Amino acid sequence: MKSESNLEKILEAGHFAFTGELGPPRGANAEHVREKAKPLIGNVDMVNITDNQTAMVRMASWAAALIAIEEGLEPNYQMVCRDRNRLAMQADILGAYALGIKNMLCLSGDHQKFGDHPTAKGVFDIDSMQLVNMVKTMRDEGKFLGGANIDVPPKLFIGAAANPFAEPFEWRVHRLAKKVAAGADFIQTQCVFNMKKMREWIKRAVDMGLTEKTYILAGVTPMKSVGMAKYMASKVPGMDVPDEIIKRLQGAEKGKVADLGIEIACEQIQEFKEMKGVAGVHLMAIEWEHKVPEIAERAKVLPRPVV
Amino acid sequence: MIVAERKPFEEIKELVKEYKKVLVAGCGTCVAVCLTGGEKEVDILKTELDMARRMEDNPVELRGHTIERQCDREYLEAFDSMVGDFDAILSMACGAGIQFLAERFPQIPVLPAVNTTFIGVNQGIGWYEERCRSCSNCVLGDTGGICPVTMCAKGLYNGPCGGTNKGNCEISNDQPCAWFMIYERLEKQGRLDCITRFTPAQNWENQVPRTLIQPGYKKPEKQ
Numbered sequence: 001m002k003s004e005s006n007l008e009k010i011l012e013a014g015h016f017a018f019t020g021e022l023g024p025p026r027g028a029n030a031e032h033v034r035e036k037a038k039p040l041i042g043n044v045d046m047v048n049i050t051d052n053q054t055a056m057v058r059m060a061s062w063a064a065a066l067i068a069i070e071e072g073l074e075p076n077y078q079m080v081c082r083d084r085n086r087l088a089m090q091a092d093i094l095g096a097y098a099l100g101i102k103n104m105l106c107l108s109g110d111h112q113k114f115g116d117h118p119t120a121k122g123v124f125d126i127d128s129m130q131l132v133n134m135v136k137t138m139r140d141e142g143k144f145l146g147g148a149n150i151d152v153p154p155k156l157f158i159g160a161a162a163n164p165f166a167e168p169f170e171w172r173v174h175r176l177a178k179k180v181a182a183g184a185d186f187i188q189t190q191c192v193f194n195m196k197k198m199r200e201w202i203k204r205a206v207d208m209g210l211t212e213k214t215y216i217l218a219g220v221t222p223m224k225s226v227g228m229a230k231y232m233a234s235k236v237p238g239m240d241v242p243d244e245i246i247k248r249l250q251g252a253e254k255g256k257v258a259d260l261g262i263e264i265a266c267e268q269i270q271e272f273k274e275m276k277g278v279a280g281v282h283l284m285a286i287e288w289e290h291k292v293p294e295i296a297e298r299a300k301v302l303p304r305p306v307v
Numbered sequence: 308m309i310v311a312e313r314k315p316f317e318e319i320k321e322l323v324k325e326y327k328k329v330l331v332a333g334c335g336t337c338v339a340v341c342l343t344g345g346e347k348e349v350d351i352l353k354t355e356l357d358m359a360r361r362m363e364d365n366p367v368e369l370r371g372h373t374i375e376r377q378c379d380r381e382y383l384e385a386f387d388s389m390v391g392d393f394d395a396i397l398s399m400a401c402g403a404g405i406q407f408l409a410e411r412f413p414q415i416p417v418l419p420a421v422n423t424t425f426i427g428v429n430q431g432i433g434w435y436e437e438r439c440r441s442c443s444n445c446v447l448g449d450t451g452g453i454c455p456v457t458m459c460a461k462g463l464y465n466g467p468c469g470g471t472n473k474g475n476c477e478i479s480n481d482q483p484c485a486w487f488m489i490y491e492r493l494e495k496q497g498r499l500d501c502i503t504r505f506t507p508a509q510n511w512e513n514q515v516p517r518t519l520i521q522p523g524y525k526k527p528e529k530q
Contacts, residue, residue, distance in 0.1 A: 082461070086508065108468045111460050113478050122461065129465035130508045145508060163469030168490050171467070174503060178465060182505050190469055237470040237477035 002139070002185060005102040005157035006074045007046040009307040011186065011215045016273055017280025018301040019076065019188070019217060020044035020292055023053055024064035033064050036289045037071040043296040044073075044283070045304055046103055048188070051078040055115025062096045069100050076159060077101045080109025085125035086134065086145050093135060097154030105159040105188065106131040129182050132160050136183030160184035162216075164201035165194060165240035173204040180214045187214055188282040191221040191232070192268065194240040199275070206277040215279035218272045222285060222295060223261035226250055262295055269299040308428075309337040309401045310435045311344060311421040319352070319397070320359055322418045326367065326395040329356070331420070332386065332408060333373030334400035341435055344399030344421050346373040352399065352420060377404025383411050390415055443512035449501040451492035458485035464506040 001008055010017050020040045025032040040047050047068055051061035058064075065075035077096050079089065093104070108128040112120045126134065126145075134145045135158050142153040160179045164172050176187065192198045198218065205211050223229045226249045233241035245264065252260040265283075272278045281301075285292055296302050313319075323329050331349050339345025349371040360367040372389065374382040377400035386408070390396065395416045398405040402423040409417035425437035440457045446464070447454060456462045460478045467486030470477030474487045493499050520526060 108461055108463065108470075110470070111478050113460075124462045125511070126508045127461070127463040127465050128468070129505060133505065134508070161469060163471075166467065166469050166471040167474050167484075167487055168467075168471075170494075171490050174499075175465075175467070178503070178505055182465075237472040238468075 003102055003155045003157040005046075006307070007076070007103055008157045008185070010045050010305055011279055013305070013307050015280075015305045015307070016301070017045050017215070017217055018043075018296065018299075018304065019046045019048065019280065019282045020289070021048040021050065021282070021284045021286075022064065022068060022073075022289060023050045023287070024059035024061065026056065026058055028059065030067055033059070033067040034071055037068050037073055039290045039292050041072050042304060043293050043302065045280075046074045046076050048076040048078055048105060048282070048284075051080045051107070051109070052083060052115070053078075053110070055082065055110045055112045055117070055120075057116060062092060062099075062101065065096065065101050066099055074103070075101060076103040076105050078105045078107060079131065080107045081124050081127055081131055082109030082112060082122050085123050089126075089131065090134070090138065090144055093138065093154050093156070094150070097156055098152075101156070103157045103159060104135065105161065106135065106184075107161055128160060129179055132158055132179060132184050133182040140183075158183055158185045160187055161190065162187045163190040163238050164192075164198055165190060166238040169197070169201075173201060173208060173210070176205060177208060177210055180210050184214055186279075187216045189216065189219040190238060191219045191284055193221075193232075193245050194242050195268065195271065196242075197240060202275060202277045211277035211279075216277060217280040217282040218268075218275075218278050219282050219284055220265050220268050220272075221283075222258075222265035222288065222291070223249055224258050224288060225261075226257060262291070262298060265295060266299045269301065308340055308426070309403075309423060310341045310425050310427045310437075311338045311401050311423045313343050313348065313352070313399070313421050314419065316355060316359075319420050320356065322420075323356070323367070323395055323397055324365075326393075326416075328368045328393045328395075329370075330386075330389060330393040330396045331356075331369060331371045332377065332396055332398045332400065333371065334377040334398075334404050335373050335375045336378075338399060338401055338404075338421065339373070340429070342433055344401075346371075349373050349399060352397075377401075378407050380407075380411075383408065386412070441513060442509070443517065444509060446506070449506075450489045451496065451498070451501070453485055453489045453492065455485055455489065458483075458488070464509060465502075 022036050049061045049065040061078050065077045068075045106128050112122045142150045162176050229246045232239050269281050331353050333349035334344050353369045353371045374385050376382050390412050397418050397420045398408050399420045405419050426439040427435045427437045442456050460476050471484045476482040476484045
């Protein structure tokens with residue numbers, strides 16, 4: 001084992017992983033984090049704690065992660081390259097591990113232009129690939145990026161993101177290969193709606209032997225409404241929402257759109273369980289944490305394995 | 308070339324409001340080419356200031372003078388005999404020129420009339436685009452001649468990120484994704500191996516004021 005992560009144990013044991021997500025609040029409201037954590041307990045193997053997502057200031061990811069630990073969840077500490085340089089990153093990584101965080105997800109981060117501080121200076125001292133490699137070097141070689149030795153290296157399970165849908169499609173699997181070579185132990189994908197493209201991307205990853213070297217968790221987001229589907233289709237960069245999904249949601253009975261959204265997500269999860277190269281699902285129920293128990297139940301991923 | 312943009316007139320007016328004799332110093336190189344701070348623009352600014360100050364009943368004595376380059380001592384010398392007559396200099400050169408002028412005449416306030424914007428190219432008359440951030444570590448050889456530091460909004464060395472939007476950057480549909488272009492160009496050249504390799508963290512060299520001394524030359528001894 002590379003780390004003491006529960007997710008790593010579950011994946012190593014060959015179980016189909018099921019992870020969730022929790023967005024920290026826009027304030028110091030610890031109770032809010034505890035409320036959001038409750039429906040996730042026992043229903044997911046690990047929960048991603050987002051880091052100033054959409055470039056909006058929120059409670060620090062590591063702090064919300066510690067609250068999640070207190071509530072009995074295993075957090076996946078997300079870190080973006082937008083907000084801190086290599087000194088701050090390494091310091092936060094050490095602090096996070098020292099306080100019990102065992103997984104982290106290395107991301108570039110949405111551009112600051114999208115958020116509530118659009119004129120902030122984006123740091124991007126290193127990129128997400130270099131962050132992955134830095135955490136691996138810290139863990140496996142016990143060295144900082146600058147080369148000095150670390151007294152007690154952080155034994156973290158290292159995650160990275162992949163977007164199979166953003167152009168150029170041909171390059172995406174090669175970029176995945178680069179991330180794996182850089183040190184990504186697991187990958188969580190962008191929300192999948194275009195299953196056809198996903199199948200093709202995964203097939204290529206399998207053919208290149210990448211799924212032997214890393215665990216790929218497919219991103220699933222249940223649509224709450226037709227409006228949400230349309231918004232994601234047209235306004236969220238790098239998102240691929242086929243028209244069929246929108247049409248299917250539009251065809252739902254009045255008051256049943258959200259239910260159909262969950263049904264579609266469950267169909268996807270069912271297919272992922274059988275898809276070669278997919279080691280699990282990462283459920284991003286955006287501001288819908290309370291629906292996770294129902295989704296987990298309907299997707300037949302319960303009970304979660306104890307290893 | 309270095310591209311600059313004239314500051315809003317109100318800001319310039321505010322900068323010089325206390326001064327009665329102002330020398331408007333133009334620069335005949337980069338800022339003249341990008342239609343911001345050459346001889347013609349010096350004349351325009353002078354006229355605007357003159358009119359505005361007259362209307363406010365606070366006239367100002369103005370003189371305009373444009374030299375070949377404000378970043379070069381050889382040309383700055385032309386101001387030596389002039390500056391004694393003025394209580395401020397309004398420079399229309401880039402940030403380097405303005406500072407060099409201020410360094411030469413430390414007794415006189417030297418004020419900027421332009422915002423230095425970027426190192427860029429001339430796409431058409433009056434149309435300029437940024438191309439270089441002078442990072443001191445050029446990787447264009449591996450990236451198909453497209454700079455990831457300048458042209459990628461996140462300055463990624465191992466792009467593209469997941470925000471690529473049909474070949475455009477997540478920040479705007481008018482901004483092509485640098486890494487999409489890098490991929491396309493290298494693919495056509497059969498050189499995708501250049502970006503298959505992991506590029507390690509950059510050693511940033513532009514975090515301190517930089518000095519360059521060409522081989523065979525040296526700094527004069529301090530007196």
